[in-house]
Amino acid sequence: MTALTTPPPLLEAHGLSKVYGGFAAVGGVDLSVRAATVHALIGPNGAGKTTLFRLLTGEVRPTAGRVLLDGTDIGGRRPHVIARRGMTQTFQITSLFRQLTPLESVQLAMLATAGHAGRLWGRAATAHRDDALGLLDRVGLADFALAQSGALSHGDQRALEIALALATRPRLLLMDEPTAGMSPPETERVVQLVSGLVHAEGLTVVLSEHDVDVVFGVSDTVTVLHQGRVIASGSPAAVRADHRVATVYLGEGG
Numbered sequence: 001m002t003a004l005t006t007p008p009p010l011l012e013a014h015g016l017s018k019v020y021g022g023f024a025a026v027g028g029v030d031l032s033v034r035a036a037t038v039h040a041l042i043g044p045n046g047a048g049k050t051t052l053f054r055l056l057t058g059e060v061r062p063t064a065g066r067v068l069l070d071g072t073d074i075g076g077r078r079p080h081v082i083a084r085r086g087m088t089q090t091f092q093i094t095s096l097f098r099q100l101t102p103l104e105s106v107q108l109a110m111l112a113t114a115g116h117a118g119r120l121w122g123r124a125a126t127a128h129r130d131d132a133l134g135l136l137d138r139v140g141l142a143d144f145a146l147a148q149s150g151a152l153s154h155g156d157q158r159a160l161e162i163a164l165a166l167a168t169r170p171r172l173l174l175m176d177e178p179t180a181g182m183s184p185p186e187t188e189r190v191v192q193l194v195s196g197l198v199h200a201e202g203l204t205v206v207l208s209e210h211d212v213d214v215v216f217g218v219s220d221t222v223t224v225l226h227q228g229r230v231i232a233s234g235s236p237a238a239v240r241a242d243h244r245v246a247t248v249y250l251g252e253g254g
């Protein structure tokens, strides 16, 4: 049986729902994310993408359904416990990080991950310096390692956010609209960065993105949400050819 030789999905959702006052923001979603792939969640405004992300990361408790990471039910676990199992997400840079250099920021994230948060400041100047420089190089920020993070361009700040997430050494990275507010070239850069990490390092990425052309270009699997439900899921070509997708989503822009 070929099914026995296929590795299990890294992340799964079964019958996942979130009901707010009788309204199902997410209504019975099944999802299967294979390791070392880019899996996109797309859908019109209000389709339930952000709610689904928050269910997957444990920020929001499901009304029903289960989330499995590596076959283990992570339902009800706190986000930091889930993070220790290798799943993380990108966060917007906080005001603290905006005052640091990208190098300092990544060093701090690495120190915190290694469990030395109480002794951060004394050691930050030297700790993990080479690793941090290497990581900044991988996300295209080598030339800005000593700049002030808050002064970076929008695209460079998103790249730094990805570096900070990667500093925790995740296997699975969740990104809800990582390219929001970016110019097309900045979007292209971030998307190429992410897909490069997937292919070179075996990272697994789940992302949402409004630019459908970008999604189809970079994703291995695309899941389309509409009114809280999955209406199509598969390869970009299969999803592109699905008439329901064209009707509820792709047709919108003409």
Ligand SMILES: Nc1ncnc2c1ncn2[C@@H]1O[C@H](COP(=O)(O)OP(=O)(O)OP(=O)(O)O)[C@@H](O)[C@H]1O
Residues within 6 Å of the ligand: 020, 024, 025, 043, 044, 045, 046, 047, 048, 049, 050, 051, 052
């Ligand atoms: N905390 C909440 N309480 C009540 N309703 C909510 C809550 N969070 C989300 N919703 C509703 O659930 C639906 C899905 O919202 P969600 O933000 O998940 O959509 P989305 O696909 O991320 O949309 P967008 O493309 O605009 O980011 C929307 O109708 C929204 O108003």
Ligand SMILES: [Mg+2]
Residues within 6 Å of the ligand: 049, 050, 051, 176
């Ligand atoms: Mg959203």
